[in-house]
Amino acid sequence: MAKQATNGIRAQQKEKTRRALIDAAMNQLSAETGFSSLSLREVAREANIAPTSFYRHFRNMDELGLTLVDECGLTLRQLLRQARQRIEKGGSIIRVSIETFMQYVASNTAIFRLLLQERTGCSREFRSAVERELEHFKAELEEYLVMEQGFTHELASLQSDAIVKIVFSAGADCFDVSDDERRQITEATIQQVRLVARGAEATRRLAQT
Secondary structure (H helix, E strand, O other), X not given: OHHHHHHHHHHHHHHHHHHHHHHHHHHXXXXXXXXXXXXXXXXXXXXXXXXXXHHHOOOOHHHHHHHHHHHHHHHHHHHHHHHHHHHHHOOOXXXXXXXXXXXXXXXXXXXHXXXXXXXXXXXXXXXXXHHHXXXXXXXXXXXXXXXXXXXXXXXXHHHHHHHHHHHHHHHHHOOOOOHHHHHHHHHHHHHHHHHHHHHHHHHHHHHHO
C-alpha cells in the first residue's frame, strides 16, 4: 500500500511538471515569438525545472509542440460540442458556435496563433498535426449536418469544409484587435456562415425537385 501511494504521488508530480512545461510554452508564444523560436532552456526555466529534466516528459521540443496542437484542438472541440448542446435550450447554432469559437480565440490567442503558424510551417509533422485537427472539426460538423439536419454526406462535406475555412480565417483576423473590432468580425462571420448554410439548403431543395 505504501509503495502504491508513493507511486501515485510521483505520477501526480510528474503530471504537474508536464503541465507546467505546456503552460510555460504557451506563455512564451506571441506574435513575435513562434514555436520554432522557443528555447528549451527558457521553457524549462519558466516551468521551474532543470533543462535536463525536460526529457523526462518530452523527447524534444517538437513533441511538446505537437502536444500543444492536440490539446488546443481537443479543448476547442469540447467547447463547440457544449455549444451545440446549449442549442436545445433555444438559440441559433451558428451564432452560439461562432461566439464560443471567438471567445476561445480571444482567451487563447497564443495557442491559436500556433495552429495557424504551424499549418504553413516548415515541419511536415506539425503541418500534418494541424490538418488532422481541422479534419476533426470538419468531420464533427459534417456528422451534425447529416444526422441533425438531414443533408447528404456530399452536401454536408462541402458545407463543413467552407464553414471551417471561413471561421478559422476569421479567428486569425481577431489577433491584436479591439473588443469592438472583434465583435464586428464575429457578426460578419455569422452572416457569412449563414449564407453558406442558405446556399446548401437551396442546393438541397433544387436536388429534390
